[in-house]
Structures are given as C-alpha cells and as structure tokens.
Amino acid sequence: MNNMFENIIKIVYLTPENATFYKTGDFLALKTNIDGEEKDHGIIKLRRLFPFEELWRDISVLTSGNEEIGVIRDVTLFGESEALLRDELCRVYFTPKITKILSMKEKYGFSNWDVETDIGKITFSVRDTFRSVHSFESGRVIITDVDGSRYEIVDAGKLDKASYRKIEIYL
C-alpha cells in the first residue's frame, strides 16, 4: 500500500537533515536543502493534516503563498527546533479555553456568551446556537462564534455546576 503511488507522486518529507527552521521576529521561517538545492523560503506556515487526531505529527509546511514545501512526519524528530515548531503550532491552532460561563442568553436567534477563558474574559455572539456548539464524546466542546472564531471547553463534565447548567441542553 505504502508505495502505491511511488512512481507518480512524491511527497517531500522534511527532516532535520534537509530542513532548518529559524525565527525571524515573531514568525517562523525555513531553509531547505533538498536534492542538493539550497533554498531560503522565508516565513512559512504550518498546517496540521489531521488537526483532530494528530497534534504533533503529519504537519504540512507551506510557503506564505500557500504552496507546500513538504511534510513533517513528527516534530519530535527535530531535536533543537522541536520547541520552535511546537510553539508555532500552538499559536496557529490556538483556541481560547473556556473555564467558566458567566452568562449565556438567547435573543432573536443569537446567543450572547459571557465567559472566562485561559487568556481573560470575553463576550461573543453565536448564531443558531444548536448548530454552532459541537460536542465530542470525550466531553470536549467547540463553540464557533458569528465571526468564525472558535472557543473550546476541554471537558464539559469538569465545568462548575452553574456553568454546565447553562450549556447542558446544547450538548
């Protein structure tokens, strides 16, 4: 199965041997040496190929113009640069984690949420609440607001009672 497309399609896997990640300001950049060709791609983007299942494996590396440079099989392979990669992935996939729901009220098709998160308090509006609150079997809940920003409840079962009661019906 593995080599089914070997002659047709070749995926470039980035390894510490052919790729060097470095920081430029707050951004992550990459130099590669693939098949003897040295190249500085400048600032790059990281995308998880399986964002729900694999946090640190199968990471696609794209240029700022969204062209794929290659795929990282596992960030732990990168030794010293591992921290850089983890840091950047955390930034890209950052979702505020809701720790307490202060109030949640529905009005004219929207619900207004007033919550405490790991990075401070915030209010946001959600359209069509039943469809915008997505719960997983693990107790994880993802809430998508009107602008498309996501908020996460790591485990709804571990919320305080008052918070849980406010969202119970949507789970």
Add this chain to the structure above:
Amino acid sequence: MIAIHNQYSEAERRLLLEEGIENGKGLYGRVVIDMNHEGKFVKGSILLTKDTLFVVEGESAEATVSRYAIKEIESLAVDELLSTCRFYAVVDGERQLLTYATFFAKDDLYRLSASFEKLKNEKENEIDTDFDSRFCPKCGRRYPDKERKFCPNCMEKGKVIKRMAGFFLRYRFYMIAIVASMLLLSAISVIAPLYGSKFLYDEVLDPTGAHHSMRGLVMIFLVIVFMRVLRVFVTMIHSFVTSIIAAKIVYDIKKVIFGAIERLSMSYFSSRTTGSLMNQIYHDANRIYWFFTDGLPYFTINILQLVVVTVMMLVFNPLLTLLALGLTPLVLFLIGKLFSKSRKLNHRRYIKSSSMNSLLSDLLTGIRVVKTFSREKSEAERFSRASRGLANAEMKRSKFGTTAYPLVHTVVYLGIIMVWGFGGWMVIKGFGVPPMTYGLLTLFLSYVGMVYDPLYSFVDQVEWGSDALNSMNRLFEIMDADTDVKESDNPVHFDEVQGDIVFDNVEFSYTKSRKIIDKVSFKVEAGKTLGIVGHTGSGKSTLANLLIRLYDVDEGSITVDGVNVKDIAFEDLRKSIAIVSQETYLFVGTIYDNIRYANNEATREEVIEAAKAAGAHDFIVKLPDAYDTMVGFGHKDLSGGEKQRVSIARALLRKPKILILDEATAAMDTQTERRIQNTLDSLSKGRTTIMIAHRLSTLKNADSLIVVNGGKVTEVGTHAELIAKKGEYYKLYKLQLDALKNVGVTE
C-alpha cells in the same frame, strides 16, 4: 470583561487630543481589537493617522500605546490562524507583529491595510472613513451578523410592528372582523358565567332570589342557550374569516420576501445557503402571518379579558380575589422557566431529527457507493448512533413534559382549591360585602380559571412573538438592503451593441483575503473571438461574471462599445450577452419552456432552429414527449451533455451580440463536442465571442488568446505566436497533446 463596542476609550480620547484630531478629522482608520500583542484578551484599538499608526492596548489612561511611523512601514498585513489572526507591519522587509485579534476584528484589519496602502500612495481621498458602520449607532455594540445591520439589544419593536402592519392594511376589513369576533367571544366568556352561575343560583334557584319562579328559570335557560348559539356562530365566523385570509396573506408575504431577495446581487446568494433562504421564505411568512392574525390580537384580548375579569372579581369580593390571584406570580415564574426549557428541548429534538434525516437521505442517495465499498455494516452503525441520539432527545423531552406540567397544574389547582375552601367558608358564614353566596362562588371559580388559563399561553406567545419580530426584521433588512450591483440612475440604453469589449486594469476579490482578478487588461474587437486559457481556479469564469455584472469590479473598468458596463441599463447589457457555462440549470418545465426562457417572444420555429443549431434537436425528437418532455427536479433526468445542449440552445435563442462560452462543451464526449464545436464556431461569426476552456484544441481558431494564471494575464497572442513563444501556453498545449497521444496509444 471585553464587551465589544465602538465607543472611544479614555486612552483613545487622550491620544487623539494629543494628536490634535477632532471629530475624527485626520483619522484614516480605526479598528477595535480584543487582544494584545501577547495574545491575551485585552480591549484596545488601532488608529491610523496621516503619519502614525497607533496600537492602543487597554482602555484606561494607563493603556500602553505603541507608535509606528507610517513612512517606515512598507505594508500592513493579516495572517489568519485558526481562531485568531496576527496583524503585522512589514518594516525593512521584515514582519513586525503589531497585535493579535480574534476574527471579530479580521475584516476591519483587512480594511485598515487597504486604507494604509491608499494613504501610502497619497490617495487619502479614496479612503473609506466610515469605520463605524458595523456597530449599532445606539448602543455601540457590534452587530452580531456582519451581513445584517441588526442589533438584538436595540430593536425598536414598535416601529417594526407598525411598518409590518402597513402590509396588512389592505386586509383591514378582515382584520377588523377577526378582532371584533375575538372581542365578542371574550365578552361572551366573561358574561356567560354571570348568568350561568351567579344569576341562576342566587336569583333563580335560591328560594330568596328575586326571580325564583318557573318563568325565571325558562328565561335564564333561554339566555344560556342564546349565549351558546351566539358563541358557536361567532366562532364559525372567526374561523371562516381566518381561513380565507390565511392563505392570501401568507402568499402575499412570500411574494414580498421573494421579490426582495431576488432583487439582491449574486454576492448575497453566494454567502448564504439555499436551505437558509428557503427556510426564510417559508417560515418567516408563516410567522409574520401568525403574529398579526393570531398572536397579537389574542394576546391583546387576553390581557384585556384579564383586566376586566380581575376588576369584576375585585368588585364582587376583594379579599377572595387577592387570595385567588396570590399564586399568579409563582405560576408565571414557573411557566416561564419550564417553557423556555421545553422549547430548548423541542428544538434539540428537532436538530437531532433533522440530522438523522439528512444522514438517512445521504445514505440512500449514496447507497451504490456504500455497497461498492461494502460498508453496509459501518453505515448501519452510524445510522443507529444518530437514531439513538434522536431517541435520547425525544425521551428527555417527554420526561420533562410528564414531570414539569403536572407540577404547574398542581400549583394552579392549589389556587383553585384555596378559593373553594375559603369561599365555601365565606358562604356558610355569610361573610363579605356583599355577603358571599353560592352563585358568586361558582362565578369566582370560573373567573379564576379564566385568569390562569391564558397564563399558560402567554409565555409561549411572547417567545413566538420574538421569533415573528425577528422574521419581520429580516424581511425589512432584505427590503432595505442596498444591492452591491446597482443599475446606474441614468443608464445608457443600447438598441444593439456592436460588441467591443475592453477590460482595463480590472481587480476583483470575493473575500478580502484573496484577490481573484489582479490588474487584468485585454481588448476584444467587435465580431472577434478571444480565447481565455488557464488552470482551474485561475479566475477565468470570474471574468465573464464581471462582464455581465453578476459582480462589480473592485478597481479598474470594463467597457462595452466604450461605455462602462456600470452605466449600461441592466436589461440592455444582459440582453446583448449570453453565457453558456459549465453549470447548466434546467427549471422544472418542458424542454420547450426551458429553451424559450431566454426569449419569451420566440416562435416555435425559432426554438426548433436554436435546438438544431445546438445539436439538441436530435435527442429531443427521440423522447416520447419530444419538446413537451418535462425536465428539472423530480422529472426526466437528461444527461450532462443533453442538458448542456439545451442550455446552448437557450443562449442561442437570445441572438446575443456577445457570446460567452465558459467550458460549454466540457461535459460532452469527444464526438458530440466536435459537432457542437463546429456549430459554435460558425455561430461565433459576426459575434464577439469569449471562449473559456481548458481543452486548448477548442481554442485554436480564436483570433487572440490570453493566458490567465493566479488572476493575472501572463501571456497574450494568437495560437501560433504563443506556440512560438514557448511559454506557459506552449507548455499547457504540449502537455495536453501528449496526454491525447497517450490516450490514443492505450485505446
């Protein structure tokens, strides 16, 4: 806490004062942000003045302000992450992080970047300084839906209802009849117990009563029968009138909503799903109808009845009244709580059932794929999961219903029992002024029922009322919405266009983050053929959409015969241009109707000629019902190629001066394609033709060709010139030729 509103903070006011900016003069951009540069939720803002960009973190006088000189910044840009974005400046070729923000500020940040670019290019007067249009002018909060200028907190209910009531004016006689019949029914309910209980027991049956005689009994009997008959009669009139106008009004509202929606430009439709629009037309119309013919009158009359009954009870016996009504606040509170939960449970059940239904329809439609990959077992499991979800939701709902409602009933019953007990005691003791009698007590009991019964529906009605208000609001928003693509106030009319087309530095994007068309310029002389070549997604079809103004260009201009398309009358512009695209759509109707859709005045002969020219006639005659064959959703399914030929015939019937063929033959087999291609080639004579294709062989004969890549024109020339140039076109051509050869070999 970050509650997003656009009022200027203390920090901003101080800053603007320092900079000498008054009333927003000299301010070229302002974005309210909700995060700081460390990625924490902190409210702040970004301000753009002529020479400085300020990033303010915090609201108080102690807020941190970072200053960036405009002349040092090359550009501003937004980097979208999953839930947040990074806003940065490019300084000396290096990105410098300015701040983080949630998607709340994303569009505004893009706008600020564009304003910045204009400021850099000394085009200050082109900058859009209306940075507050997305915020409610009344409370300063941002509209939750960026497509709708609707603030749930500041909705003026009275105004909305009044405006909507305007629609019902034409039905005023019916409405008066409805309200009058309701009033009459309500009056009967209040008066009937007066005779049926108080008068009957105290005046007729009681030996001490003033009318204690057979005559009195017959009289009261007749009155009671009369009341009954009157009630039945009025109820009949009420239902009769309601059923007459129900259909009419719903039909009218649907027409108004559809008319309003249809008027809007394409961008409105592409940002919404068909499902939500259909929902809107169906549900909103029903909700609005309900509100005016049932909800509002019923609610008002109930309130009126409640007041009248309470006053009458107070007159007869204030003490017992207070006792009887003492529990109403508790009942109202209970009902309020329970109904809101039961509504949510109902809605949850609805969501679960619709998700199960869509899974079911998905599985049945895709049953071939399921069987091909032998996934029956896992699909059955998936279905049983969805089904279990629905069952759980259903169970929760009925469990709640069976426990919650008896509770409320018990409380209400308690109130009634108390009236019984205390009232009975009063009757025995002859207590009260006037003294309590048996008749008065039974009257009281009927009245108590009349107070409690409407309470059950009040809470529900308030909720439904808010839904209806939401529907009305949505309708008005659509009616008031400015379409992005507007006809000019003094449009230029053409009897017949020549067909000279010029694209001059055209720029366009569907979303702010990605330019689809980037400074595209080309010319097509009248009667000539232009071929547009490019990869999928390179922006070819968008060029056609811009020409017929399904969308308007962001920058640059498009002219037909030297006149900007924005100035040409819609009808004349669209009459002169016909598009045959890769997406064909046939409406429900006969093939004949579908071809004639383009030109209502076409004769039968013309329709047949067009069908012949498009190569459709041959397959149509083979169908048992020929041109009268019903097609479209739920009828005869034509193949992709057949549909395409019908839609070509439709376009040809228009006899357009400008013909756009957007991958028109892509869905056909080679033989049919060749035949139609020949027809199209001969049809394009004397017409300006734009051919969009990825199969280059179809474009060989074009007078000129442009190659589009990433929204830009990369090559221009004839087929021969571009081949000689050995550029991108040559590469594409060779690739396709090789592919054809390969196919030839394997065949």
